[in-house]
Amino acid sequence: MPEKPYSVRPEVLDFAPYDPGLSIDEIRGRYKLDRVIKLASNENPLGVSPGVREAVERASGLVFRYAQSGTPALVKAIAAHHGVDPATVVVGNGSDEVIDLLIRCRATPGKHNAVANKPCFFIYSTQTRLCGVELRQASLREDFSFDWPALQALLDDNTALVFITAPDNPSGYCPAPADLASFARTLPEGALLVLDAAYMDFAEEEAEFSLLLEKLPNVAVLRTFSKSFGLAGLRLGYGIMPAPLAACLCNVRLPFSVNILAEAAGLAALEDTAFRQATFAAVRSGRERLFAGLSALGCFVHASQANFLLFRLPDKSGEKASQNQGLGSKTLNQAESVFEALLKRGVIIRRLKSYDLPQYFRVSVGNAEENEIFLDALERILEA
16 A cells, blocks of 8 residues: 555645756756756856855855844845835845745735736745635736736735736736836735836836835835846845835744855845846847847747747748747647757757746847857757
8 A cells, every 4th residue: 555645734735846947967967968058047147246256255164153143234235225224125035935924924824815917926826825825816918918907806805915027927028117006006905016026127117116115005026136146046035015014024034044155145246236237238138139039030029028038939831920829739749849959959948838838938048159059059940
């Protein structure tokens, strides 16, 4: 007889683990390749700041120590970076931890609900479910823009949280700041709008979005060090929110969730403005190059304000793909074969089956060389 499972809460019995995508080492070993480039996880195309490397090396001798509780130096630096009160800043082990804390602190299991788009960041669905909180979702429009009336129809007096990702993942769509502000003003009295701004650094209207926090008392903004700062491997993120709520999250947060190396890296990353400006330049030029290159190959490409692009392949007849292209088995088979062919050439992009978009790909903006390697490989595959 099979071993009897441990007794666990019913909510976790059929949880599927997060799919992080394929790693460089995995593909290098599978296909015996000397070089593999990864354009699948929206990481910084320039790597990490030299100043961060030096800061981490200096701090490495202190890893036997606990970080200072609450990482006050980093909180102060983040507050200065955004021009806000330090009392409104919550630092976490990635912005994922801040999302989890918001759900645990604001939503009562079995009573409150949360609202999000569909598809959405997996953390919204897994953590609400784990906490016994209903997640209501409104499908995106066909062009991946937000259906504001559909979202509003899901709200009621028991709505505790509304998650909006801007720019959105995986499309890169970014709503107008005025539309987001108007939506925030329509929320029920007890609801908090959580603006997940992980990719906001790359958006054209970042400054206008930043003003939302000052104007609207029912908004929390989440940011990350994983993208433009290049610290994905150190897991560092933060939220800016009303001070009383921030205090509650800090009180219940697990101690020392931000390690001493991450804190040192975050402080150094905030100081190295030259590296961030170089990152922005690389992402914007690379995004334009990928958009033009994919379009020239006949792919349907969505405009993006993030550091990635969403695209579909042309059909086998050579005609340019359209947004309304059918989802037949040939389309899906072609997507799978192209994905595997890219892997064999040492190029990893993201197939979006986990978003229920199996005909779509997401490609992260790489450095100039990586972008050309990807486009050249895809062109050769499509020609074949």
